[in-house]
Amino acid sequence: xxxxxxxxxxxxxxxxxxxxxxxxxxxxxxxxxxxxxxxxxxxxxxxxxxxxxxxxxxxxxxxxxxxxxxxxxxxxxxxxxxxxxxxxxxxxxxxxxxxxxxxxxxxxxxxxxxxxxxxxxxxxxxxxxxxxxxxxxxxxxxxxxxxxxxxxxxxxxxxxxxxxxxxxxxxxxxxxxxxxxxxxxxxxxxxxxxxxxxxxxxxxxxxxxxxxxxxxxxxxxxxxxxxxxxxxxxxxxxxxxxxxxxxxxxxxxxxxxxxxxxxxxxxxxxxxxxxxxxxxxxxxxxxxxxxxxxxxxxxxxxxxxxxxxxxxxxxxxxxxxxxxxxxxxxxxxxxxx
Amino acid sequence: xxxxxxxxxxxxxxxxxxxxxxxxxxxxxxxxxxxxxxxxxxxxxxxxxxxxxxxxxxxxxxxxxxxxxxxxxxxxxxxxxxxxxxxxxxxxxxxxxxxxxxxxxxxxxxxxxxxxxxxxxxxxxxxxxxxxxxxxxxxxxxxxxxxxxxxxxxxxxxxxxxxxxxxxxxxxxxxxxxxxxxxxxxxxxxxxxxxxxxxxxxxxxxxxxxxxxxxxxxxxxxxxxxxxxxxxxxxxxxxxxxxxxxxxxxxxxxxxxxxxxxxxxxxxxxxxxxxxxxxxxxxxxxxxxxxxxxxxxxxxxxxxxxxxxxxxxxxxxxxxxxxxxxxxxxxxxxxxx
DNA sequence: CTGAAAGCGCTTACAG
DNA sequence: CTGAAAGCGCTTACAG
Numbered sequence: 001x002x003x004x005x006x007x008x009x010x011x012x013x014x015x016x017x018x019x020x021x022x023x024x025x026x027x028x029x030x031x032x033x034x035x036x037x038x039x040x041x042x043x044x045x046x047x048x049x050x051x052x053x054x055x056x057x058x059x060x061x062x063x064x065x066x067x068x069x070x071x072x073x074x075x076x077x078x079x080x081x082x083x084x085x086x087x088x089x090x091x092x093x094x095x096x097x098x099x100x101x102x103x104x105x106x107x108x109x110x111x112x113x114x115x116x117x118x119x120x121x122x123x124x125x126x127x128x129x130x131x132x133x134x135x136x137x138x139x140x141x142x143x144x145x146x147x148x149x150x151x152x153x154x155x156x157x158x159x160x161x162x163x164x165x166x167x168x169x170x171x172x173x174x175x176x177x178x179x180x181x182x183x184x185x186x187x188x189x190x191x192x193x194x195x196x197x198x199x200x201x202x203x204x205x206x207x208x209x210x211x212x213x214x215x216x217x218x219x220x221x222x223x224x225x226x227x228x229x230x231x232x233x234x235x236x237x238x239x240x241x242x243x244x245x246x247x248x249x250x251x252x253x254x255x256x257x258x259x260x261x262x263x264x265x266x267x268x269x270x271x272x273x274x275x276x277x278x279x280x281x282x283x284x285x286x287x288x289x290x291x292x293x294x295x296x297x298x299x300x301x302x303x304x305x306x307x308x309x310x311x312x313x314x315x316x317x318x319x320x321x322x323x324x325x326x327x328x329x330x331x332x333x334x335x336x337x
Numbered sequence: 338x339x340x341x342x343x344x345x346x347x348x349x350x351x352x353x354x355x356x357x358x359x360x361x362x363x364x365x366x367x368x369x370x371x372x373x374x375x376x377x378x379x380x381x382x383x384x385x386x387x388x389x390x391x392x393x394x395x396x397x398x399x400x401x402x403x404x405x406x407x408x409x410x411x412x413x414x415x416x417x418x419x420x421x422x423x424x425x426x427x428x429x430x431x432x433x434x435x436x437x438x439x440x441x442x443x444x445x446x447x448x449x450x451x452x453x454x455x456x457x458x459x460x461x462x463x464x465x466x467x468x469x470x471x472x473x474x475x476x477x478x479x480x481x482x483x484x485x486x487x488x489x490x491x492x493x494x495x496x497x498x499x500x501x502x503x504x505x506x507x508x509x510x511x512x513x514x515x516x517x518x519x520x521x522x523x524x525x526x527x528x529x530x531x532x533x534x535x536x537x538x539x540x541x542x543x544x545x546x547x548x549x550x551x552x553x554x555x556x557x558x559x560x561x562x563x564x565x566x567x568x569x570x571x572x573x574x575x576x577x578x579x580x581x582x583x584x585x586x587x588x589x590x591x592x593x594x595x596x597x598x599x600x601x602x603x604x605x606x607x608x609x610x611x612x613x614x615x616x617x618x619x620x621x622x623x624x625x626x627x628x629x630x631x632x633x634x635x636x637x638x639x640x641x642x643x644x645x646x647x648x649x650x651x652x653x654x655x656x657x658x659x660x661x662x663x664x665x666x667x668x669x670x671x672x673x674x
Numbered sequence: 675c676t677g678a679a680a681g682c683g684c685t686t687a688c689a690g
Numbered sequence: 691c692t693g694a695a696a697g698c699g700c701t702t703a704c705a706g
Contacts, residue, residue, distance in 0.1 A: 008461055010699060021677045026701060034675060053460035057397035058699030061682045066394065068442070073431070080428075087424060090443075091417075094410070098445040103462070105405070105442050106427075108435040123390035124345055125440070230626065259626070289567065289596070347683060358693045363685060371691060395683030398698045 009050040018046035029054055068103040069312060070121060070129040072141070074111075083228070083256065084284035085301045086132060089153055092305025093130060102127075102313065121148055128312045149315040151308045154200050165315060167308045167325045171201050171281075174297040174329045175208025178279035179251045181295060181337050183216050185277050187249030191222030193236040193261060195253040202228070205253040205281060212251075222247060226257045230286070233257030237264040248276055249337075255282035258336075259290050278336040292335030299329045346387040355383035366391055405440040406649060407458060407466040409478070411448075420565070420593065421621035422638045423469060426490055429642025430467060439464075439650065458485055465649045486652040488645045491537050502652060504645045504662045508538050508618075511634040511666045512545025515616035516588045518632060518674050520553050522614050524586030528559030530573040530598060532590040539565070542590040542618060549588075559584060563594045567623070570597030578605065585613055586674075592619035595673075596627050615673040629672030636666045 011029075015022045020039060027035050028043040035043075046052075060066050071090060073080055080086050097104050105126060109117045121129055121144055128149035131141050144150060145164055152166040182190055192209045195202030206223075213220040224239045226232030233252060237260065240247065252258040258280040265272055272278055272292060280287065283298035304327050314321050348366075352359045357380060364372050365380040372380075383389075397403045408427060410417055417423050431441050442463060446454045458466055458481055465486035468478050481487060482501055489503040519527055529546045532539030543560075550557040561576045563569030570589065574597065577584065589595040595617040602609055609615055609629060617624065620635035641664050651658050 008459070011701095012699080022700080023677060023679095023702080024675090027676085030701080036675060039675085053456055055398070055699050056460065056462050057394045057403065058682090059701075060394035061392070061398050061684085062699080062701040064682075064701095071443075094443055094445050098447055103442050103444075105440050106408075106431055107440075108431050110435055119390055122345070123393065125393050230622075263628075285567075289600075291600075348685095349683080359684080360686080360693060360695095361691090364692085367685085373691060376691085392683050395698090396685075398700085399683080399685040401685095401698075 008055070009052045011052075011054070014043070014046050014050055014052045017050060018043045066125060066127050067101055068105050068126050069097075069309075069316075070105045070107040070126040072107045072109055072117065072121075072129055072131050074109055074132075080132075084286070085282060085299075088284075088301035089132060089305035089308070092302035092307075093309040094305075095302075096306040096309040097313075100313065118144055127316045130308050130312060149312060151312040151315065153304060153308055163323055165311060165321065165323055167304055167311060167327065168200075169299040169304065169327050169329050171204030172208040172211065174281055174299065175205040175251060175253070176212045177208075177329075177331055178281060178295075178297050179209045179212035181279050181331065181333070182249040182251060182277045183212065183218075185249070185273070185337055187277050188218060189222065189246045190218065190220075190249040190251065191224075191240050191247045192220075192250060193224050193226050193233055193240070193252045193257050195226065195228050195257075197225070202253060205251075209251045209253075222250075226253070226260075228254045228256055230256050230260035230263075233260030234264050235260075237261035241268065241270075250276060250278055252278060252280045255280050255284050255287035255290075255294060255296055258294055258296075259286040262290050262294075273335070273337050280336075283332050287332075287334075290336070295334045295337040296332050297329050298332050300327060303327055345392070346389045348389075348391070351380070351383050351387055351389050354387060355380045403462060403464050404438050405442050405463050406434075406646075406653075407442045407444040407463040409444045409446055409454065409458075409466055409468050411446055411469075417469075421623070422619055422636075425621075425638035426469060426642035426645070429639035429644075430646040431642075432639075433643040433646040434650075437650065455481055464653045467645050467649060486649060488649040488652065490641060490645055500660055502648060502658065502660055504641055504648055504664065505537075506636040506641065506664050506666050508541030509545040509548065511618055511636065512542040512588060512590070513549045514545075514666075514668055515618060515632075515634050516546045516549035518616045518668065518670070519586040519588060519614045520549065520555075522586070522610070522674055524614050525555060526559065526583045527555065527557075527586040527588065528561075528577050528584045529557075529587060530561050530563050530570060530577070530589045530594050532563065532565050532594075534562070539590060542588075546588045546590075559587075563590070563597075565591045565593055567593050567597035567600075570594030571601050572597075574598035574601040578607075587613055587615055589615060589617045592617050592621050592624035592627075592631060592633055595631055595633075596623040599627050599631075610672065610674050617673075620669050624669075624671075627673070632671045632674040633669050634666050635669050637664060640664055 011022045011025050015025045020043060024035060024039065025043055028040050094104050107117060107120060130151055132153045152164060154168050190213060194206040197203055210220045222240065224236035226236040252261055258278060265276060270276055279295045281297040283296050287294040287296045307325055307327060311321050311325060348359045348362050352362045357376060361372060362380055365377050434441050444454060444457060467488055469490045489501060491505050527550060531543040534540055547557045559577065561573035563573040589598055595615060602613060607613055616632045618634040620633050624631040624633045644662055644664060648658050648662060
């Protein structure tokens, strides 16, 4: 069986077939409004017959647009993907972009060579970037914001003077709401397992918990930290219980940590919500599969991803967009509170 | 604060600075061995000083290489990402590629417009593709294999005459091993929850179960199907129990399904492994977080992703690589058998 | 509304 | 070992 290598037809060939100039074919391909309707028709016919696909590189070179954006992912990809939240954000962004001509490029930020990432970003490889991780050492990205359209998922920790576009949920309000649910069930010794304090989500959720307790006139000293993972939740829960102080409610800053904490409680024969009432954040498989299923704050991660992509696309197009976009969260009451 | 838009320096500028021709700079950038060492040095100095980054589009246009490969993802991104197996494969591929100059482009295959995907793939946008989903309707991809280097994760169902490169685990052997573990614990009424039969993993694991039972002289009629998700596992487990036939062991074709099945068993007060012994495939968070933790076959998904990327890169480079690469699996004994 | 032509920033035979 | 020059396949002012 002979290898039939059909070469991709070029603009030139299409032009010849349609009996017009290359410029005209290019205009049709790009949807220019000033081409006569019948010409558009015949050019499109030629394109279809020849199965013409424009060459991306040539196009980029000529117009300075790459039609692709980067999604920057921290090196610890394992942990990153293990978190359903990030997977959903990516998904939302990818789905949004699939209706456009724009392509999503996965960029792993190598910690050993952070310059590589910024080189890539500045190197004209992409028209813009979506940044998802946001530890305190994110400074490099916020610095780049001046030279490349960028949109952050969540609030970056390093506050640069320039304009930083972000799409986020109101984590303070989310934590406040979740904590209030526990309060409403009549609990008065309400602990928290907070997230990492070098991430805005960790910081804000801790603050929301504190605010809710303060508003209720309760002390907020039952505090341990975790890293948002189930293991982190286990460790923190043990530490909390080992203090020997009474606890009848706990706001846990992520469903993954809550999942881990639940394991510890079960192992020690502490009933939920009987002895301890729990509320958390993230309506993911951890929240749903836990027993009892967790009362939680649903932050629509997929929607956040889509909105991030949309904001970036508009930024690239030169439109003016608001610097902050806040996505609404909803409380999902289940059996744990 | 004035916007300082430092324009990216071009090859030409670097050449001028280093006092050589553009051709020479290009050779240095591309690591050509036939440039005098001292010239290499001074060119590299100029590159570093000017912070030069080659323009990807220009490069692609000139040499016909895009330096990027596509990772094709089925439209149902949600389910796709929810499966830790796929996330790990992506991760492995991304990590492997991060040490190269090659970029990973996420391509969502729109079911409503499958032609769009193949147009993109053939359109010279990428040098090759990694295909992960492999339902029976994958024909379109195997057909493309002639015109673009492609590597499949798992065995594609549609067997085209041409050469199809794939990286897979031996699912038949994996299922056989898992089933044997149950047999060794002395069980004789061994059921299975099989995966979708339009995916090779589903097909092969069912076959492995059957083979192990046949070798032990046992009947293999306790069979239900699921879709690899926890919900699918729940439904299938119920159906199996509702048959009213004795069951003392079960091989479940994915950890996610096993997780769901376990819920049903717990709810009905059936003890694991006391009453029913369980073994499954996938050493993911579902297998680890289940209680009891699941005895399972660890298929190194991350490694598979890395190998897929490696095979594709070598294919693109024109090297000859074996058509099939099989990744070893290992048995992980835990509390469920 | 359409075409001729310059130009995008590289790579790569071809000479030397 | 190095340079001059053609060419990759588009887009886009500029004329007309």
